[in-house]
Amino acid sequence: MDLLNLGIKSIFIENMVFSYFLGMCSFLAVSKKVSTAFGLGLAVVFVLGITVPMNWLLNEYVLNEGALSWLGSNFAEIDLSFLRFIMFIAIIAAMVQLVEMTIEKFSPSLYGSLGIFLPLIAVNCAILGSSLFMAQRDYTIGEATVFGFGSGTGFFLAIIALAAIREKLRYSNVPDGLKGLGITMFITGLMGIAFMSFMGISI
Amino acid sequence: MSTETIEAPVAKESEALLSKRRKKFITDPLNDDNPVTVQVLGICSALAVTTQMKPTMVMAMSVIFVLIFSNLIISLMRNAIPGRVRIIVQLAVVATLVTLVNEVLKAYAFDIYKQLSVFIGLIITNCIVMGRLEAFALGNKPYDSVLDGLGSGLGYSWIILAVAFFRELWGSGKVFGYDLMGAIGFENFSANGLMVSPVGAFIVLGFIIWVQRAKTGYVEH
Numbered sequence: 001m002d003l004l005n006l007g008i009k010s011i012f013i014e015n016m017v018f019s020y021f022l023g024m025c026s027f028l029a030v031s032k033k034v035s036t037a038f039g040l041g042l043a044v045v046f047v048l049g050i051t052v053p054m055n056w057l058l059n060e061y062v063l064n065e066g067a068l069s070w071l072g073s074n075f076a077e078i079d080l081s082f083l084r085f086i087m088f089i090a091i092i093a094a095m096v097q098l099v100e101m102t103i104e105k106f107s108p109s110l111y112g113s114l115g116i117f118l119p120l121i122a123v124n125c126a127i128l129g130s131s132l133f134m135a136q137r138d139y140t141i142g143e144a145t146v147f148g149f150g151s152g153t154g155f156f157l158a159i160i161a162l163a164a165i166r167e168k169l170r171y172s173n174v175p176d177g178l179k180g181l182g183i184t185m186f187i188t189g190l191m192g193i194a195f196m197s198f199m200g201i202s203i
Numbered sequence: 204m205s206t207e208t209i210e211a212p213v214a215k216e217s218e219a220l221l222s223k224r225r226k227k228f229i230t231d232p233l234n235d236d237n238p239v240t241v242q243v244l245g246i247c248s249a250l251a252v253t254t255q256m257k258p259t260m261v262m263a264m265s266v267i268f269v270l271i272f273s274n275l276i277i278s279l280m281r282n283a284i285p286g287r288v289r290i291i292v293q294l295a296v297v298a299t300l301v302t303l304v305n306e307v308l309k310a311y312a313f314d315i316y317k318q319l320s321v322f323i324g325l326i327i328t329n330c331i332v333m334g335r336l337e338a339f340a341l342g343n344k345p346y347d348s349v350l351d352g353l354g355s356g357l358g359y360s361w362i363i364l365a366v367a368f369f370r371e372l373w374g375s376g377k378v379f380g381y382d383l384m385g386a387i388g389f390e391n392f393s394a395n396g397l398m399v400s401p402v403g404a405f406i407v408l409g410f411i412i413w414v415q416r417a418k419t420g421y422v423e424h
Contacts, residue, residue, distance in 0.1 A: 086302065
């Protein structure tokens, strides 16, 4: 039940885009068409679902204070948490590469639709952000997995909704200075208000 | 640009420390080529930390620091980095600098460090940093790269400070924690909760973009 609650929380209430502004760059850049937004969203869910538990393992068994005690009592005092940023980003970059190669080998059609987005994802702040939140909040492995998938799904929903709105928006008469980024900011703000209504829901 | 300086090394020496060409590196990103509002980079952190002026100021300084030094380091190494692994090298350099900033803040400004939480770490994936490294530092001389980093950093800074100013003023009636609304006579100023929430950030930035583009005449198609 706790896990379900956390899942709902990370999808709707603490949505990556609307409450933490993570992944805004690709959120704005790749939301012009629903089909491409769908591809990127799917890739984000995929990569987040893998990297957050991976980084959890790394954090638990290598980086945290005393995490190396499984190597022997000499290592029990070591605190490597200052290496967190470098290790997390390295794992993310490596996992993205691995996922890309695996998909290319086993499902060329999926690779065709996801392929170009995967390299982009390595520098998407939603991915690194989720891992850092996971480390900060001391999740368990189960929670970390649910949190990863949940935040990915939240991003997926947000980017598809925005892309659908922007497709319709093409036929509207927007003031010159607001075209593109300006109006998109307002729309995102309004969507954020809608997502605020989920606040306080718990199961 | 580079071939020109190789052919005429004397001209290079006589180029002023802040010649017209170099001044453009700093002034361009302020308005006409602003990293946030025109190039649409680094929006994540521009919005997330801007509920108050003080953490925003720290964030701006951290980003300027990381931009200048990562530009300098990558520019010094630009001829030694093989093209295929450049992204990893860039990430490693940036992550090291960010770790440095993180540890310094943790030691000397713990309250602000707590407030900024993960967003210091997210400077690593701030697209402005990677963008400048890719677009500028890999192909230019160290001094020019430093100026370019400074310019982009300042362009980013004034946008996030402007957003933070309006959000703090309307959200709590204060500026840098000083009760400005009370001081100019609005004793019973009722704070607008929407400004402090994420939604306020989007709307304020939307307006800033609108005003700026109305002034510079830039239209996106």
